[in-house]
Amino acid sequence: MDDKSLHLAMYPWFGMGHLTPYLCLANKLAAVGHKVSYFIPAKTIPRFQHFNLHRDLITFIPVTVPHVEGLPLGTETTADVPHPMHSHLMTAMDLTLPFIEATLRKIKPHFVLYDFPHWLPSVARPLGIKCIHYCVLSPAAVGYMSDYGRELVNDKWTEEELMKPPPGFPCSSIRLYPFECRGMAAAFNLEYGKGMLLAQRLSIAFTASDAIAFNTCVEMEGPYCDFLEKAFGKPLILAGPVLPEPPTTVLEEGWTSWLEGFKPKTVIYCSLGSEIVLKKDQFQELVLGLELTGLPFLAALKPPVGATTVEKALPEGFEERNKGKGLVHGRWSPQMQILRHPSVGCFATHCGAGSMTEGMVSECQLVLIPYVGDQGMNARLMARDLKIGVEVERGEEDGTLTKEAVCKAIKAVMDDSKFAKEVRENHSKLRAVLLREGLEDFYIDDFVKKLYGLLESSREA
Incomplete structure (x- = not known):
């Protein structure tokens, strides 16, 4: 790694649908010479080892997931337990804060990318580390679910509120059915991790970041990206579609x-x-x-x-x-x-x-x-x-x-x-x-340029 290369830490939620896209992005960044320290549950590492295509630049940092009451012994990811237990797993992830803080202090990355651990900016920023909320959801979905311009009573979501998009949402066919609104309102108002509602956790995770990143492109979700940049009032960085690498093994x-x-x-x-x-x-x-x-x-x-x-x-x-x-x-x-x-x-x-x-x-x-x-x-x-x-x-x-x-x-x-x-x-x-030639390279190059831009702006401030 030369002096112009970046060092990024990543700490995604302990779900396969989060761990996998984070590692996909890590591979894309390592392919152009950047270093990634990837926090991952310790016993989950063997399942992901063969997806690490740049072991010289991507380091898996094993995280010991604490045991909390209500979780079966040995639980590490959402695949290990049914959905009602995910809140306990979130509590366990929150309890890793001291380990994450100590490791960040030791490895000193330029950036940390995260999603559900809303406390990471409060830990990383005093260490001079920029914080990027890297969201694995689509901008269309995040935009629809945002509280931007909504009048929530006591910060509580209702089925009626979710039946319509927020003010200023792009003209679209995206709407939710009543059964989806009921489920989503219940989820938002549910404790997700000890003492924290899911909606509160997500809101803090987004607003406390220095920038928000997505794995999408303007060719697919341009209007939704524009809406989110306005709604959150901070830089939106697109990594492109972050297509998975072609399989290196043949089908059994x-x-x-x-x-x-x-x-x-x-x-x-x-x-x-x-x-x-x-x-x-x-x-x-x-x-x-x-x-x-x-x-x-x-x-x-x-x-x-x-x-x-x-x-x-x-x-x-x-x-x-x-x-x-x-x-x-x-x-x-x-x-x-x-x-x-x-x-x-x-x-x-x-x-x-x-x-x-x-x-x-x-x-x-x-x-x-x-x-x-x-x-x-x-x-x-x-x-x-x-x-x-x-x-x-x-x-x-x-x-x-x-x-x-x-x-x-x-x-x-x-x-x-x-x-x-x-x-x-x-x-x-x-x-x-x-799949157009050069599209993915364009977005990854632009992603890296904007990260450098964030570093420069902090030095000038």
């Missing part, structure tokens, strides 16, 4: 041999991420919807509520009817390699930020099944604003889906109708933009 033989039994672009791949756990009736409606299409399918789903395995939760006779053409399993699956396989033609996704990016740069048609948090807004962005996929119709009041709705959405993007062709064309155009 078990997956390959199964997929190669089907014609090109015919297999549906369905995945709802590492944390979504459906009720049993909704799990069954989803897999029955896949079956109803008549197309081959591969579904990577967690066992539903009350079931120990996905096999035990399948509808009666399902395995026999779909033997050889449909596969449902509860194991981790190599999503990027599967999406790249020639036989896979449709991706049914929960619209988590990482999956959204992987879907957009794939050649698969997109079917959107959002469940929590920002996923609904991501789905509206893709289906209504960008028109690159189709969202599965749900009950607006309770969020239920039916097998018929799942089948309808898949067929809408997989048939030869005029609508399907338009969606495929829109997706193809956006994919070409995101």
